[in-house]
Amino acid sequence: MGLLTLAIAPGIALCLFIYYKDRYNKEPIGLLFLxxxxxxxSTIPAIIIQVVLTKPxxxxxxxxxxYTLVFAYLIVALSEEGSKFLFVRIAPYRRKSFDDPxxxxxxxxxxxxxxxxxxxxxxxxxxxxxxxxxxxxxxVPAHATFGVLMGYHLGLVKFxxxxxxxxxxxxxxxxxxxxxxxxxxxxxxxxxxxxGGAIISFFVAVxxxxxxxxxxxxxxxxxxxxNGSEAGNNYDTL
Numbered sequence: 001m002g003l004l005t006l007a008i009a010p011g012i013a014l015c016l017f018i019y020y021k022d023r024y025n026k027e028p029i030g031l032l033f034l035x036x037x038x039x040x041x042s043t044i045p046a047i048i049i050q051v052v053l054t055k056p057x058x059x060x061x062x063x064x065x066x067y068t069l070v071f072a073y074l075i076v077a078l079s080e081e082g083s084k085f086l087f088v089r090i091a092p093y094r095r096k097s098f099d100d101p102x103x104x105x106x107x108x109x110x111x112x113x114x115x116x117x118x119x120x121x122x123x124x125x126x127x128x129x130x131x132x133x134x135x136x137x138x139x140v141p142a143h144a145t146f147g148v149l150m151g152y153h154l155g156l157v158k159f160x161x162x163x164x165x166x167x168x169x170x171x172x173x174x175x176x177x178x179x180x181x182x183x184x185x186x187x188x189x190x191x192x193x194x195x196g197g198a199i200i201s202f203f204v205a206v207x208x209x210x211x212x213x214x215x216x217x218x219x220x221x222x223x224x225x226x227n228g229s230e231a232g233n234n235y236d237t238l
Contacts, residue, residue, distance in 0.1 A: 006132040007124040010140040011117035018109045018144075021213055024220045025100045027107070035092050035107050039114020042083040046115075049079040068187050073180030081175040084111050085150060093154065101155045101219040105212070108151030109144055116143035142182055142202050146175040148209035149238075152216060174238060178205045208238070 015036065019026070053075050061067040092098055092107035120140055124132040153171035157164050178201060185197030 003124050003129070003132065004121065006129065006136070007121040008117050010136045011113040011120065014141065014144045015110060015113050018106055018213075021217065022100075022102050022106050022220075023217060024102070027103065028097055031092060031095060031097055032106070032110050035088070035110035036114040036117075038087040038091055039084065039111035039116075040118040042080075042087040042111060042115050043118050044083075045086070046079045046083040049083075050075055053079075065188070068184060072184035072187050073176060076183050077176045077180035078172075080115065081146060081150065081172060081179055084108070084115055084147070084175075085154075085172055087111050088150070088154060093158070098158060101159055102216045103151075104153070104155030104158060105148050105151035105216055108154060109147035112143045112147030112150070113140075116140045119143075138199075138202060142179075142205065145202070145205035145209040146179050148212055149174040149178060149205070152212045155216060170238070212238075 015032070019032070054071065057070060057075065058067060061070065088108050088111050092103075092111075097103070098107065116139070120132070120135055123135060123139075150171050153167045153174065156167040157171065160167065181201040182198050182205070185194045185201065188194050188197075
């Protein structure tokens, strides 16, 4: 029970953090829970893609930095963020409850935390308490930042139809960039230099995510308090 608590606590805490950041129009608890479960299910296609591609690509490219780049960005990051994106689009994005510029962040983070929590359970039971503590402060929050980056741009897709294709692309692009960079340094080696690279990319993602959360809160306030009169033309990309 102790290991399970350690594994699920970070994801639940980050879900609550995002829930309380949604100040102006709380989302239905049932849909939030469904999004979390969908996040867990999104691990399935990601695992399948990674299992199918890893050995052939490694055989084709051999070991080294080029293979590590491909593995980090295209096999791991793209498969995982692509799976999360698909499951956000399957359910929460299509619901009437998705009616606020902040909702993209809420639902994308819920899906991301479902993914990260199931992944975390596996890692903690396999490697123990020390791994659980490290992932509590690093890997799980990193997944949350990827969710913020995705959700920010999905919100733009929903509320700025004129630039829909661009924002749809960015909703995948930026999470993959940050996820891939984070993983690349971790996959590259186990020295403090490699770990430092991952930490730097993580802190950049955290600062950017907090900035985007504040920006979307302002848009949400305009959308509801001013009946949307000021919300329509204030959308910015990264």
